[in-house]
Amino acid sequence: LTSYHVPQGVGDIVMIQSDHTGAVDILSAELETADLLGEQRKAQPPPLAAPTMWTTEKMKEFKAKMGKEKNGRMVVKRGEVVTVRVPTHPDGKCICWEFATDDYDIGFGVYFDWTTVTSTAITVQVSESSDEEDEDEDEEIEGLSPVGDVERGSKSYLRTRYGEVMPVYRRNSHREVQAGSHEYPGEGIYLLKFDNSYSLLRNKTLFFHVYYTS
Numbered sequence: 001l002t003s004y005h006v007p008q009g010v011g012d013i014v015m016i017q018s019d020h021t022g023a024v025d026i027l028s029a030e031l032e033t034a035d036l037l038g039e040q041r042k043a044q045p046p047p048l049a050a051p052t053m054w055t056t057e058k059m060k061e062f063k064a065k066m067g068k069e070k071n072g073r074m075v076v077k078r079g080e081v082v083t084v085r086v087p088t089h090p091d092g093k094c095i096c097w098e099f100a101t102d103d104y105d106i107g108f109g110v111y112f113d114w115t116t117v118t119s120t121a122i123t124v125q126v127s128e129s130s131d132e133e134d135e136d137e138d139e140e141i142e143g144l145s146p147v148g149d150v151e152r153g154s155k156s157y158l159r160t161r162y163g164e165v166m167p168v169y170r171r172n173s174h175r176e177v178q179a180g181s182h183e184y185p186g187e188g189i190y191l192l193k194f195d196n197s198y199s200l201l202r203n204k205t206l207f208f209h210v211y212y213t214s
Helices: 029-043 059-068 130-137
Strands: 014-017 024-027 052-056 073-076 081-087 094-101 106-113 123-127 162-171 177-183 189-195 204-213
Touching: 059 094, 059 204, 073 081, 081 204, 094 106, 094 189, 106 177, 162 177, 162 189, 189 204
Parallel strands: none
Antiparallel strands: 014 024, 052 177, 073 204, 081 123, 081 189, 094 177, 094 204, 106 162, 106 189
C-alpha cells in the first residue's frame, strides 16, 4: 500500500487506493476523532461553582449547642480522615455546614460525587489517610490526579466522577466557627472531609452541624 501524506482540513475525506488490488478505502479521521473526544467529554463532570464561606466568633455558644445534639460532636483521631457523606435532598437547593474544634486546627475540604442518590441518610466514613479512603470508595482507579498533602492545602486522589467544591486546607476552627454553603449542582453526594492525617500526636474534638435549605 502506497502511503500518501495529505494535509487535512475540517470535514476532509481521505481516499486511499491500493496499488495491488485497485480497491478504494474512504476514511474520515475527523469522525473518529470526534467520537473519541465526545466519549471523553461525557466522562468529565461539569465544573463546580465555588462555595460561600464565612466565620463567626460565637465559639462557646456553638459548642454548647452541638454538644447537646446526638451527632453534633465527634473525635477525629490522629492520622485519620473523617468523611461526612451528605446526599442532596429532593426538598433542598443548598447545603450548609458549620464546625469548630477544641484547641487545635483541622483540615477541611468539600467534594461532590456525581452519583444517583438512593438514600438521604447522612453517613460517616473514617480512614487512616485520604489515599486509603479513596481506594475503599471505588475499585475503578481511572482518571486520578495526585496533589499535595493537607498542610499545603491538598486535594485527594479523585476520579472523573468526583468534582472539587473546595480543596482541603487547614482551618483555624479552634479560633472561629467555620461555616459555608454551596448550591446543589445536581443530584449527588457531598463529601465533607475533616483531615487530621497530618497530626501524629493529637486527636481533634470536632463540633459539627450540616443541613440543607430550600
